[in-house]
Each structure stands twice: as C-alpha cells, then as structure tokens.
Amino acid sequence: MAEAQDATVRSTRRAEAADVPLLELRDIHKSFGAVHALRGASLSLYRGQVTALVGENGAGKSTLVKTLAGLHQQDRGQVLLEGEEVSFRDPLHAREAGIAVIYQEPTMFPDLTVAENIFMGRQPLRSLRRIDRKAMRQQALELFEQLGVKIDPDRAAQGLSIADQQVVEIAKAISLDARVLIMDEPTAALSGVEVDRLFAVTRTLQAQGAAVMFISHRFEEVFALADWITVMRDGAHVATAPASELTVDGVIRQMVGRDVASLFPKQETTIGPTALEVKGLSRKGVFSDISFTVRAGEIVGLSGLVGAGRSEVARAVFGIDKYDSGEVLVRDEPLKSLSPRASMAAGLAFVPEDRRKQGLVMELNVSRNLTLTLRRKLSRFGLLTNQSEAQATKEWAKKLQIKAGSPMSPISTLSGGNQQKVVLGKWLATGPRILIIDEPTRGIDVGTKSEVHRLISELAGTGLAVLMISSELPEILGMSDRVLVMHEGRITAELSRKDATEESVMTAATGVDPKTKETTA
Amino acid sequence: MTTLTLQRQPSTAWLGTLTRSREFSVFLALVILIAVTVAANPRFLSAQSIKDLLLNSSILVILAVGQAIVIVTKNVDLSVGSVLGLTAFATGKIFIALPDLPVIAMLVIGIALGAMLGAINGALIAVAKVPALVVTLGTLYIFRGVDFAWAQGQQISPSDLPADFLALGAGTLLGFPYLALIALAVVMAFGLYLKNLRSGREFYAIGSDVQAARLYGIRVGRKVFSAFAISGALAGLGGVIYAAKYGNLDATAGQGLELNVVAAAVVGGVAIAGGVGTVYGAALGAVLLTTITSALPVLGVSPFWQRAMIGVLILASIVLDRYLALRTERRLRGHDSHAG
Numbered sequence: 001m002a003e004a005q006d007a008t009v010r011s012t013r014r015a016e017a018a019d020v021p022l023l024e025l026r027d028i029h030k031s032f033g034a035v036h037a038l039r040g041a042s043l044s045l046y047r048g049q050v051t052a053l054v055g056e057n058g059a060g061k062s063t064l065v066k067t068l069a070g071l072h073q074q075d076r077g078q079v080l081l082e083g084e085e086v087s088f089r090d091p092l093h094a095r096e097a098g099i100a101v102i103y104q105e106p107t108m109f110p111d112l113t114v115a116e117n118i119f120m121g122r123q124p125l126r127s128l129r130r131i132d133r134k135a136m137r138q139q140a141l142e143l144f145e146q147l148g149v150k151i152d153p154d155r156a157a158q159g160l161s162i163a164d165q166q167v168v169e170i171a172k173a174i175s176l177d178a179r180v181l182i183m184d185e186p187t188a189a190l191s192g193v194e195v196d197r198l199f200a201v202t203r204t205l206q207a208q209g210a211a212v213m214f215i216s217h218r219f220e221e222v223f224a225l226a227d228w229i230t231v232m233r234d235g236a237h238v239a240t241a242p243a244s245e246l247t248v249d250g251v252i253r254q255m256v257g258r259d260v261a262s263l264f265p266k267q268e269t270t271i272g273p274t275a276l277e278v279k280g281l282s283r284k285g286v287f288s289d290i291s292f293t294v295r296a297g298e299i300v301g302l303s304g305l306v307g308a309g310r311s312e313v314a315r316a317v318f319g320i321d322k323y324d325s326g327e328v329l330v331r332d333e334p335l336k337s338l339s340p341r342a343s344m345a346a347g348l349a350f351v352p353e354d355r356r357k358q359g360l361v362m363e364l365n366v367s368r369n370l371t372l373t374l375r376r377k378l379s380r381f382g383l384l385t386n387q388s389e390a391q392a393t394k395e396w397a398k399k400l401q402i403k404a405g406s407p408m409s410p411i412s413t414l415s416g417g418n419q420q421k422v423v424l425g426k427w428l429a430t431g432p433r434i435l436i437i438d439e440p441t442r443g444i445d446v447g448t449k450s451e452v453h454r455l456i457s458e459l460a461g462t463g464l465a466v467l468m469i470s471s472e473l474p475e476i477l478g479m480s481d482r483v484l485v486m487h488e489g490r491i492t493a494e495l496s497r498k499d500a501t502e503e504s505v506m507t508a509a510t511g512v513d514p515k516t517k518e519t520t521a
Numbered sequence: 522m523t524t525l526t527l528q529r530q531p532s533t534a535w536l537g538t539l540t541r542s543r544e545f546s547v548f549l550a551l552v553i554l555i556a557v558t559v560a561a562n563p564r565f566l567s568a569q570s571i572k573d574l575l576l577n578s579s580i581l582v583i584l585a586v587g588q589a590i591v592i593v594t595k596n597v598d599l600s601v602g603s604v605l606g607l608t609a610f611a612t613g614k615i616f617i618a619l620p621d622l623p624v625i626a627m628l629v630i631g632i633a634l635g636a637m638l639g640a641i642n643g644a645l646i647a648v649a650k651v652p653a654l655v656v657t658l659g660t661l662y663i664f665r666g667v668d669f670a671w672a673q674g675q676q677i678s679p680s681d682l683p684a685d686f687l688a689l690g691a692g693t694l695l696g697f698p699y700l701a702l703i704a705l706a707v708v709m710a711f712g713l714y715l716k717n718l719r720s721g722r723e724f725y726a727i728g729s730d731v732q733a734a735r736l737y738g739i740r741v742g743r744k745v746f747s748a749f750a751i752s753g754a755l756a757g758l759g760g761v762i763y764a765a766k767y768g769n770l771d772a773t774a775g776q777g778l779e780l781n782v783v784a785a786a787v788v789g790g791v792a793i794a795g796g797v798g799t800v801y802g803a804a805l806g807a808v809l810l811t812t813i814t815s816a817l818p819v820l821g822v823s824p825f826w827q828r829a830m831i832g833v834l835i836l837a838s839i840v841l842d843r844y845l846a847l848r849t850e851r852r853l854r855g856h857d858s859h860a861g
Contacts, residue, residue: 071736092738107733109726111796120726120737123719130717159850 020083022047022211023068023099023180028077030063030235032413037063038074042237043230045180045211050202052222052243053215055232056255056448061215062104064232065184069101070094092121100178104185104215104416106165108157115140115153118172143171148197162354163190170198174205181205183214187221191305191471192506199225217444218472219248231255266479267457272296274332275465276348276434278317281326286312287489290326294434299456299466301480301500303473304509308486310469311353314436317467318350319343330434344373349432351423353439353469360411360423367393367407369422373430396425400455417448424455435459438469453479473502485509543790543798546841547805550834551812558816565819572698576766578811579700580605580759582804584778585785586711587752589803592786593715594748595728595795596646596653601756602778603664604638608760609774610668613677616686624686624765631761632754638664639753643746653749661779665772672772679768690765700762707755708804715800724748728795784831785810788838809834 021044030038038060066072070088088094115136124135140153187195231238231254274293281290287309294300302310315321319339330346371389393407400421441449470476483500485493485508493508558565591598608631645656715721727734789806791798
C-alpha cells in the first residue's frame with residue numbers, strides 16, 4: 001500500500017519537474033591518453049529528484065562525476081545548467097554554480113581541524129575578514145547534529161575512521177547549500193544507521209528542491225532512494241528510466257550486458273586443521289578479549305558495524321598495531337615477534353581496507369606494486385631487474401584478469417576493482433597460508449565483485465585460511481563458512497553458515513532487536 | 522540543539538593549550554638556555570646583551586617567517602640567502618647612485634626586488650612543476666652568481682651609505698632596536714594572516730594534502746607562487762636591513778644563511794612534511810638559534826661546536842615533534858566517537 005502511494009508521489013514529482021533538467025550532460029567524451037573513459041555519456045538531473053547512476057567498475061561513473069565537478073574538462077559534448085551551456089574550468093567554478101560533490105575517497109586535510117575541513121575557503125567571517133572560529137565550530141556542530149553523529153569539530157582530521165571521514169565529507173557537501181548534490185558512493189564506508197541518516201538528509205535536500213545524484217553498488221539503496229536510474233556501460237549511456245519501472249535483475253543485465261548467474265559463487269571446501277588462532281587479544285579502549293580460530297580452507301566472516309573494532313583486530317593480528325594482552329598462534333606456534341615481517345614469514349597476508357593509502361603505492365606502476373612483496377625473491381645480487389618484474393606481473397595479471405593499459409601504467413589510472421586485484425595479487429604472490437582481507441569489495445562494481453568473490457573462494461578451496469572483514473551483509477552471508485560478529489570491541493556472536501542470517505548477524509552487531517528497529521527500505 | 526553541545530572548556534583551558542603547543546617547547550628551551558647561561562655568567566642578561574641578541578636575531582626571524590610559509594605548503598626555499606645578498610648589494614649600489622633616496626623608499630624597493638626574485642622561484646615551481654628543492658637550489662647559485670658578476674669584487678663601505686639609513690640599523694625606539702621592531706611587526710602580521718584569514722589557511726590546506734586542496738577549489742599553483750613571492754619579499758627586506766646593519770657590503774652577504782633559516786623554522790616546529798607549524802614558532806626558533814650562538818662562548822664551549830649544537834637541536838626538535846604526534850594520535854584514537 002505504502003509502496004504504491006510512494007510510487008504515485010514519485011511520478012507526480014517527475015511530471016512537475018520533467019520540463020528542463022537543472023543539470024544536463026549531453027554526449028560527453030573524455031580520453032586520457034589512449035584510454036577512452038567516456039564515449040557518449042549523458043545524464044539529466046531534475047529539481048527535487050534523486051537520480052542513481054549505476055554501472056560496472058570502469059564504466060566511467062567517477063570520470064563523469066569529476067567532469068561535473070570541474071576537475072576534468074570534457075573533450076566533446078555539452079554541460080547544460082538550467083538549459084544554458086556551461087563549461088566548468090575548475091572545482092571552484094563548479095561549486096560557485098551550486099554543485100557540491102562527495103567523492104568516492106574522502107579528501108581530507110589531516111593536519112587541520114574537522115571544522116576547518118568542512119569550511120575551508122568558506123569559513124564564517126567576523127570583522128576585518130577574520131575567521132570566526134566560534135561560529136565555524138557552532139555551524140559544524142549543527143551539521144553533525146543534523147547527521148546525528150558526534151564528532152568534535154576541534155579535533156584534527158588525522159586519525160578519523162573512514163566512516164567519520166565520510167561523515168565529514170557529507171557535512172561539507174550539505175553546508176554548501178548546493179542546488180546539485182553529487183555523491184560518488186557515499187555509503188561505501190558507512191554502517192546501517194549512518195546510511196539511514198544520510199538518506200534522511202538527502203530527502204530533506206530533495207524536498208528543498210535540490211537535484212541529487214548518487215552512485216552506489218548497493219541496489220537496495222538505489223531502489224529505496226532514486227526516482228530515476230541511469231545505467232552506464234563502457235563510458236556510454238545505456239538507459240535511463242524511472243526506478244519504479246525497473247528491477248534489480250533488469251538493471252544488472254543492462255550494466256553488464258549479460259546475465260549475472262550468481263553474485264557469490266561460494267565453493268564447498270574441505271576444512272582442514274586450525275591455521276590461525278587468536279587468544280584473548282585485548283587493547284585498551286579498542287577491543288577486548290578477542291578469541292577465534294580460522295582453519296585451513298575455511299572462510300571466516302568478521303561482521304559488525306563500522307567502528308566495532310574489526311579492522312583494528314585485523315591490524316593487531318597482522319602485527320601492525322600493538323596489543324596489551326593475548327596471543328596470536330599460526331599453526332599452533334606463537335608469532336616470533338610483533339611485526340608485519342614476522343607475520344609474513346609465518347605465512348600471513350593482509351589486504352587492508354583503504355587500498356589507496358595502505359595497500360598500494362599510488363605513484364608506482366602496476367608492475368612495481370604487484371611485485372612489491374616479492375622484491376627480495378625477484379632480485380638478483382640485491383638488484384631488481386625489470387625483466388623479472390615483468391615476468392611476475394604478466395603471470396599475476398593473467399591469473400587475476402587485471403585490466404590495465406600496460407604493466408607500466410600508473411596504478412592510479414586503474415579502476416577500483418582492478419586496483420583491488422593488484423593488492424590481492426601482491427599478497428597472493430607471497431604464497432600465504434592465511435589471508436586477512438578487509439572489505440574486499442568496497443567500492444567495486446557487481447561484475448568485478450563476483451570475480452573477487454570467486455577468487456577468494458577458489459583460494460580457500462586450495463587450503464588457504466581466510467579471515468574476511470566486510471560491512472556488506474550479503475557478502476558475509478554468501479561467502480562465510482562461519483561468521484563472527486563484533487560489537488563495541490567484543491565478539492558478540494559466532495554463527496555457523498546455516499545459523500547466520502541477516503537478522504541474527506544484525507542483532508549481534510547492534511544489540512538492538514531487529515524487529516523493533518525502524519527500517520527505511 | 523542542546524543534546525549535542527560539547528562541554529564548554531574550562532576557563533583555564535588556554536593555559537593547557539599554550540603549554541601543549543609546540544611553540545611553548547621552543548620557548549621553554551630558550552628560557553632554559555638563557556637561565557643556564559646566566560647562571561654561568563650573570564652579565565649575559567644585561568640590557569646591552571639583550572639588545573644585541575634582538576638585533577642579531579632580527580634578520581633570521583624575518584627570513585624564518587617567509588620560510589615557514591613556504592614549508593607549510595610542503596615546499597622549501599633555499600634561495601633566501603642569495604636573495605638577501607643580492608638585495609643587500611643592490612641597496613648599496615642604489616644609495617651610491619641616489620644618495621637622497623628616502624629610507625622608506627629603499628625598504629619598498631628591497632621588498633619589491635626580493636618579491637621579484639621569489640616570483641621567479643614561484644613561477645618555475647608552479648608552472649614548470651619542478652620540485653622546489655631543485656628550483657631554489659638552482660636559483661641559490663644563479664642569484665649569487667649575478668651578485669658576484671655585478672660586484673666584480675667591489676666592496677661598499679658604510680661611508681657610501683646615507684647616515685639616516687645606517688641609523689635604521691643601529692637606532693632604537695624606547696630602547697628597542699628598530700630592526701627588532703620591524704621583525705616583530707613582520708611576525709605579528711604574518712602570524713595573524715596565517716591564522717585568521719581564509720587566504721592564510723589555504724597554505725596549510727595545500728601542505729596538508731595538495732590533492733584535497735585542489736578538490737576544495739583552492740588554486741594551488743597561484744598559492745604556492747605567492748608563498749615564494751612572500752618568502753622572496755621578506756628576504757629582500759632582510760637584505761636592506763642587512764645593508765643598514767653592517768654597512769660593509771660585498772657579494773658574499775648572507776652566504777649560507779638559507780640553512781640557518783630552514784633550521785630555525787624546523788626547530789620552531791614547522792614540519793618539513795607541510796601543513797603544520799606557525800610563524801611564531803619559526804621566529805622563536807630563529808631567536809633560539811641566535812641565542813645559542815652567543816651563549817656557547819659564554820658557557821666556554823668552543824665556537825667550533827656551535828654548528829654541531831644546531832644540528833643536535835634540529836634532531837631534538839624532530840624527535841619532539843614525532844613524540845607529540847604519537848601522543849596526539851593516541852589521544853585522538855581514544856576520542857574517536859565511532860570507536861568501541
């Protein structure tokens with residue numbers, strides 16, 4: 001009933017605003033060297049309406065966003081603002097035209113305060129054009145209140161979790177009072193509650209007449225929020241239709257141009273002896289009394305809300321961060337010392353959450369990144385030869401189907417999914433027995449996602465023990481042989497594959513009864 | 522509205538903030554150094570020696586302010602010594618040609634000349650996108666070379682310079698040397714600029730994350746250019762002051778000064794990685810370095826050890842910075858609202 005009503009409201013809204021789009025992109029073309037990132041992308045954003053832009057990784061979504069933001073200039077095609085052709089010289093120009101952008105990866109000034117991160121260049125002023133810090137702080141607090149989060153505006157941005165960074169980004173975009181709000185995967189790092197809040201704010205902006213566009217790989221969000229869905233494939237516009245007329249399967253078909261058989265092709269594996277055992281790991285104020293085992297051939301999913309301490313546990317197990325008490329045993333032997341090097345020697349590999357900062361050296365090319373962990377093995381007389389690097393690169397690029405211009409392309413030119421494959425390849429090349437992987441498919445499109453899943457599943461099939469941290473429930477449920485759930489630094493549940501359901505995991509993750517919790521979708 | 526108002530800080534919070542600040546540790550080091558030196562020789566604190574100290578540190582302070590701005594943007598300006606030298610010599614030459622030129626006009630000319638030289642650095646760095654270290658290393662030699670070619674071994678002596686100009690170097694106002702007052706004015710002006718104006722904060726944004734700065738719409742190239750122009754202008758001001766203070770000018774004025782200037786900024790807590798530090802810190806660093814130079818002989822330390830002491834100071838301040846950063850990181854992690 002409510003759904004039908006909702007659909008009626010949506011179609012009326014569409015009818016009202018369908019005349020002139022607030023912002024329109026027509027047949028945009030953009031090349032970077034030999035790579036044709038955009039070849040005929042089109043998009044229309046209407047006042048008071050939400051458009052979802054979907055497409056596989058490398059479909060050109062982020063490039064389109066950067067064109068809208070004034071960061072890239074199109075080679076061909078038109079950008080129309082209220083029917084008038086415009087050309088955004090730089091981000092400032094686009095912002096002045098009323099376009100606010102939340103980028104996929106948070107962009108922060110780590111040394112400056114949170115408040116200053118929000119208001120840089122637009123700080124409230126008092127007499128003599130001096131910055132009014134009090135007002136700035138107050139406005140930041142009001143924004144955070146609107147978003148329902150508590151972040152101290154006076155703290156440095158350094159050390160904020162990715163979710164908090166994303167919240168700051170959102171606060172920044174909202175504070176711009178923009179006519180057009182563009183969000184490139186705003187929810188990738190957020191937990192359920194934060195996503196709900198973001199959506200509430202989005203609806204408010206929409207009601208105030210802003211045109212909203214967002215990119216997401218989570219279909220439940222797309223269908224919950226969007227009036228329109230625009231599908232892109234290979235840098236070109238494929239289809240635009242009202243969300244109410246589309247289905248998930250239909251959209252996926254248009255995105256990939258084929259049917260996706262299964263999202264999570266988990267293979268059955270034989271589970272061997274215990275490979276990794278963690279006993280009573282504690283770190284004051286971060287996590288406490290963490291105990292679990294991962295066996296050979298087993299995929300253990302570590303679930304929980306963002307900030308529950310999952311990544312922190314993973315980092316401690318791998319020896320990056322210290323812990324106060326507890327121990328880590330690899331095949332019944334305690335680790336020799338607390339360092340990534342000792343962990344690697346014992347057969348551990350760690351694929352971190354933030355691949356741009358922790359997993360890749362963005363300045364280096366694909367080949368160098370891929371062979372980073374192998375530099376000792378590949379070097380002869382202490383020298384690395386390009387030849388040996390190229391050989392190793394070729395091998396792994398083929399195994400993982402990495403799509404790159406050439407092994408010498410800078411890693412930053414690759415799409416998110418392919419970057420993740422490089423990180424994965426880098427670690428797999430060390431021949432690990434235990435793989436810890438944090439958010440393996442964060443910001444990766446459906447097609448590549450299932451490839452990454454297939455890869456992880458195959459690896460488990462060869463006897464690798466996998467500890468997989470993920471914020472996406474379908475991923476956890478689809479991939480894991482066993483699910484651990486963390487809440488506020490403690491493991492609150494350990495569920496077998498058959499006991500793990502969305503409800504049981506969410507209950508353990510929040511401590512809130514899922515039945516009484518308000519749902520949005 | 523009231524649900525989220527963070528607790529008001531107690532009224533003594535400023536004291537905590539002050540003592541935790543990086544500048545305070547430099548100030549503390551300065552106080553300890555003076556106390557130790559005075560204990561060894563009470564005359565170290567005489568009015569005359571304080572005046573000398575202020576006078577001697579003025580030029581370094583002015584240059585350190587400019588350097589701080591450049592380093593905050595994650596760049597470095599190695600050409601300041603040569604800019605100072607060239608401007609100082611130009612000052613002498615101009616006064617020989619125009620003996621009646623007002624002192625204030627000379628100051629303006631010096632600043633303009635320095636700004637021009639700084640603009641050359643800035644243009645090469647911002648437009649040609651060459652790292653600042655390399656560009657300013659190049660112009661360090663070029664500006665100095667021009668200086669030598671122009672001077673042809675010539676020396677300018679105080680008798681070539683107008684008396685009222687030389688008075689600028691030696692005179693006092695209410696007991697404070699003019700030069701110290703000029704330095705103080707520079708520190709205050711740029712201190713307020715960097716802290717309180719939007720345009721000043723953008724330097725920090727660029728040094729903190731240049732990519733993010735671009736996304737925020739900050740015109741990075743223009744901004745970096747202006748940082749070098751400011752550094753050059755202040756080195757130019759330093760050159761005129763140098764001429765007024767010493768009177769004896771040849772092509773070697775300010776040779777090697779650039780490293781002292783960078784050292785002053787680093788000791789004063791301006792992080793070489795950009796985005797952190799204040800001109801107050803850099804100025805205190807400059808005073809500290811000058812004080813060491815005059816304190817060591819009093820303490821009976823051979824002047825040969827002075828350079829080593831400066832090195833120790835640089836390393837000590839980097840260790841301190843690292844320690845403070847780690848402490849802050851730990852504190853922030855505890856504060857993290859989402860952690861748990």
